Amino acid sequence: DADVTQTPRNRITKTGKRIMLECSQTKGHDRMYWYRQDPGLGLRLIYYSFDVKDINKGEISDGYSVSRQAQAKFSLSLESAIPNQTALYFCATSAAGGQGEQYFGPGTRLTVT
């Protein structure tokens, strides 16, 4: 089984709808992250969390919110989706020590029409 899972894998939604993307991990890591990737570009950090009680904004947090329900779960919400939020969304986890290697999920392809 995959260490980092994301649901749904694909989603098409309409402008103005609220949508939640979910991430679960079985690696026992404290740190979790949400990124978005636009075609042909690198990943940009949306939010990150170092533990259950810690939430931090990344470089592009406007229009998004997150919830860290448990050590293993970190969800991303779009309160009112807009077309320019159409992108590939990745969740990642890392341990607090070591090389800081991040483990990424398979991604959620979101289309906002």
Add this chain to the structure above:
Amino acid sequence: LAKTTQPISMDSYEGQEVNITCSHNNIATNDYITWYQQFPSQGPRFIIQGYKTKVTNEVASLFIPADRKSSTLSLPRVSLSDTAVYYCLPQKAAGNKLTFGGGTRVLVKP
């Protein structure tokens, strides 16, 4: 955060060695250099990390000169499955936030 510059794309053939050089002129003293690999429609995957000189693992080698203003990822004897985008990132030790640039798109041809 240190800004990185790497080639947009590179072509190679199966069995050849691929070297991707990344420049990071303003890298901070406590930054490591980390490389990730990303296949289409998949999340990035950690390849290797180093601070200075040479690091080698089962996948690649990383060369970092003494001034640390650049680094070179070396992929020995590539295969078709090495076709991917490779990202060079400065990273604090056990760092949290990663800043991905555009990466280098490597195409391995038969």
